[in-house]
Amino acid sequence: MRFLGGAFVIMAALTGAAMAEENATQIGDVIRGERLFQQKCGSCHMVGEGAKHGTGPHLNNIFDRTVAQFQDFTYSEGINRARRDGMVWDLEHLDAYLTNPKVLVSGTNMDFRGLKKPRDRGDILAYLRPYSSSPQDIPEAAPTALKQEVELSPEVLAIVGDPDYGEYLSTECTTCHQIDGDYDGIPVITGWYEEDFVLAMHAYKRGIRPHPVMQMMAGRLSDEEIAALATFFGALE
Secondary structure: OOOOOOOOEEOOOOOOHHHHHHHOEEOOOHHHHHHHHHHHOOOOOOOOOOOOOOOOOOOOOOOOOEOOOOOOOOOOHHHHHHHHOOOEOOHHHHHHHHHOHHHHOOOOOOOOOOOOOHHHHHHHHHHHHHHOOOOOOOOOOOOOOOOOOOOOOHHHHOOOOOHHHHHHHHHHHOOOOOOOOOOOOOOOOOOOOHHHHHHHHHHHHOOOOOOHHHHHHHHOOOHHHHHHHHHHHHOOO
8 A cells, every 4th residue: 555645636637647737636635634534434434554444344445446345344235236336436436425425325334424515525535545556646546536426506405396296206116116115125215315315316317326227217307306206205104
């Protein structure tokens, strides 16, 4: 593992070292990120030399690692499903997970409501990034331009869903998902916070969540239809 220390840089594109240098921007404050990590994450996760699994897995070399790769750690079914879907912990998915873990991976055991401020997420990720191989400031590293893909406008989040319309639309959902909330290998979608449901569906629409069928299904829905489904399923026990 290579540890560079100090603030590191990310690249908007990796078309060559010269271009990378021109487009490099700081992702966050490593020192502030270390403090936030200890406050928000440190009770469950370790990182650095000698890091071990705790309530959550250690976070060494997490960048660009396929989800759920430790054989000696018991992951939730939600995280295992994300691995089967091919999700990789690149910067985009790590940022989405820190925003709200249950929006990116339904069924995750991570009991954390997330960090709403992009600066906080950027600082924590800046702190974690040097603990992975191929840090971003060398040419062969993967591109990690940070985007707020699941950040929605207040107007979209303010849409009040019509529960009757949601029930009408739900028939397609319930061909797979159990309406009584039972888990049979397919994620439970009843009883969610409405905002979490809306963000998750938009994450599928934008390709952040990796399941191709859900990406197709969500891609057909308008903002109003997603809000209606969120209201309907959110009211179910």
